[in-house]
Amino acid sequence: MQIIDQRETIARLPAPKLIDALEAMFIEGCEVPLRHVHKIESPTGDSDGTLLLMPAWQKGGKLGVKTVAIYPNNSALSGLPGLHSTYMLYDANTGVPLAMLDGDTITSRRTAAASALAARFLSRPDSTTLLLLGSGRVGALIPQAYRAVRPIQKVMVWNINAEGAAALAENLNRAGMMATVATDLEAAVVQADIVSCATLSTTPLIHGKWLRPGTHLDLIGSFTPAMRESDNDCYAGTSVFIDTDEALLKAGDLLEPIKAGVFAAESVKARLAQLCRKQHDGRRSADEITVFKAVGTALEDLAAACAAFQPA
Numbered sequence: 001m002q003i004i005d006q007r008e009t010i011a012r013l014p015a016p017k018l019i020d021a022l023e024a025m026f027i028e029g030c031e032v033p034l035r036h037v038h039k040i041e042s043p044t045g046d047s048d049g050t051l052l053l054m055p056a057w058q059k060g061g062k063l064g065v066k067t068v069a070i071y072p073n074n075s076a077l078s079g080l081p082g083l084h085s086t087y088m089l090y091d092a093n094t095g096v097p098l099a100m101l102d103g104d105t106i107t108s109r110r111t112a113a114a115s116a117l118a119a120r121f122l123s124r125p126d127s128t129t130l131l132l133l134g135s136g137r138v139g140a141l142i143p144q145a146y147r148a149v150r151p152i153q154k155v156m157v158w159n160i161n162a163e164g165a166a167a168l169a170e171n172l173n174r175a176g177m178m179a180t181v182a183t184d185l186e187a188a189v190v191q192a193d194i195v196s197c198a199t200l201s202t203t204p205l206i207h208g209k210w211l212r213p214g215t216h217l218d219l220i221g222s223f224t225p226a227m228r229e230s231d232n233d234c235y236a237g238t239s240v241f242i243d244t245d246e247a248l249l250k251a252g253d254l255l256e257p258i259k260a261g262v263f264a265a266e267s268v269k270a271r272l273a274q275l276c277r278k279q280h281d282g283r284r285s286a287d288e289i290t291v292f293k294a295v296g297t298a299l300e301d302l303a304a305a306c307a308a309f310q311p312a
Contacts, residue, residue: 004308006102010109012308015141015148018113019120025303026117026276030058032298040069047073056298062309063092064302066103089305099309103301104137106308110300112141114243114272115196115218115292120149121275121282122241122290123216127193128153131182133205133229134198135159135168138220142196143172143179156192158182160199186210197221197229202252208233213287222253223295229253234291235263239283243272243294253293 004012036053049071057063066087074080085103090096119127127150132142135157143155155177159165165181172179182188189195189210196218197205208231211217217238219229235257248254248265257263270280272294283290 001097002099002309004099004101006105009102009105009308012310013105013109013304015109015113015116015145018109018304018307019117019145019148021303021307022110022113022117022300023276025299025306026273028058029273030056030061030299030302032056035298047071047077054298054301056302057092058302059092061092062098062302062306063090063095064088064298064305065090066106066298066301068103068107087301087305089309099305101305101308106301106304107296108137108141110304111138111198111220111294111296112145113304114294114296114300115142115220116145116149118241118243118272118275118292118294119146119194119216119218122292123150123194124214124283124286125150127151127216129156129191129193130154131156131158131188131192131195132168132198133158133185133196134221135161135164136198139196139198140168140171142198143177144175146194146196147177150194152194153178155179156182156188158185158188160201189215194218199229200227201229202227204228204231206230206234208236208238211238211289213289215289216283217289217291219251219253219291219293222251222293224250225252225255227252228256230291232257232260232262238289238291239269240267240291240293241269241272241275241282242292244297244299245271246297247293247295251293251295 038051040049052068054066068085074082087101087103089099157165169179199221
């Protein structure tokens with residue numbers, strides 16, 4: 001069994017390779033059961049954790065399970081990160097373990113790659129300006145992923161912590177991109193061809209009235225009903241796409257406009273698998289405003305692990 005650490009997992013998953021691997025997996029499909037969620041109680045009750053198990057497999061192919069241990073109080077109690085994950089890859093025919101990979105790297109890189117994959121179908125081909133909200137683990141990967149599918153020339157970075165935005169912009173400039181810090185969010189949205197949000201916000205950051213014709217809005221961060229990156233106006237007169245049906249069950253970005261009667265679940269134009277399988281055209285005009293809401297899926301984890309696995 002291979003032990004593929006963080007450094008090697010990163011090296012084996014460059015953005016173009018991973019985007020193509022995700023597209024192939026969405027086309028082929030795989031079995032994705034509901035994730036398992038288990039509460040792990042602590043002796044004192046002040047450091048309870050949650051264990052997530054996310055399996056997926058292809059008949060006759062590979063079987064994978066991502067384990068995610070979430071301990072929100074780690075930072076305050078021990079100075080440790082609040083989330084740790086690993087990925088185990090098996091032969092689906094025999095159950096033989098093939099590799100153990102860094103789960104955090106798998107998650108962050110496949111999330112950015114899925115965002116770029118959707119943009120391949122939903123953003124304008126001539127998109128050159130990207131506005132990025134969020135400078136964390138996933139946000140930092142978005143510009144490079146988008147450059148694999150669109151001719152991005154300028155990146156504007158906004159973060160609730162201005163220092164985080166400045167640090168990421170500096171790193172992007174050092175990597176050869178033209179990056180600036182966005183301080184006026186409305187003005188930045190108006191300039192952007194693509195707006196990608198990778199935050200943990202619980203209040204809307206992007207307002208629909210700011211979106212100019214032809215913009216593609218990518219929403220990554222909201223994965224619970226209490227989280228939101230967009231207001232209800234973002235769903236009025238726009239074309240909405242999702243990664244999987246799970247987005248309609250758990251994302252505040254969709255649940256709130258549905259509750260307000262601004263948007264209906266049946267109005268979703270297509271899922272990411274349908275886009276990859278050419279069952280929907282994606283963007284249909286230069287002036288269309290497209291919105292993509294993702295919450296992630298174990299299919300993407302399996303695709304990334306298979307792409308990173310190299311038989312001896």
